[in-house]
Amino acid sequence: MIATVAPKTFTPAEFAAFGLEQVAYLRPVQTPEGTHAIGVFAADGRPLATAPSTEIAEALVRQNDLEPALVH
Numbered sequence: 001m002i003a004t005v006a007p008k009t010f011t012p013a014e015f016a017a018f019g020l021e022q023v024a025y026l027r028p029v030q031t032p033e034g035t036h037a038i039g040v041f042a043a044d045g046r047p048l049a050t051a052p053s054t055e056i057a058e059a060l061v062r063q064n065d066l067e068p069a070l071v072h
Helices: 012-017 054-063
Strands: 023-030 036-042 047-051 067-070
Touching: 023 054, 036 054, 047 054, 054 067
Parallel strands: 023 067
Antiparallel strands: 023 036, 036 047
16 A cells, blocks of 8 residues: 655745745846846745846856746
8 A cells, every 4th residue: 555645735934935045936027217127036026136138037047056937
């Protein structure tokens, strides 16, 4: 017989911090000047940076030992 394990239930705080030190999310944003850019966000939604292109944003994220995830 195979034993089953119930999935872990995250508290809201745990869920917000999930992936915080592994993943950065990229999504299109508009700067205050009205130009289009790519926003870089922490897993908890905090804005970290903006970049002029997806390629530059991905490089920025990888230089900081995180994995980029595109969000549309």
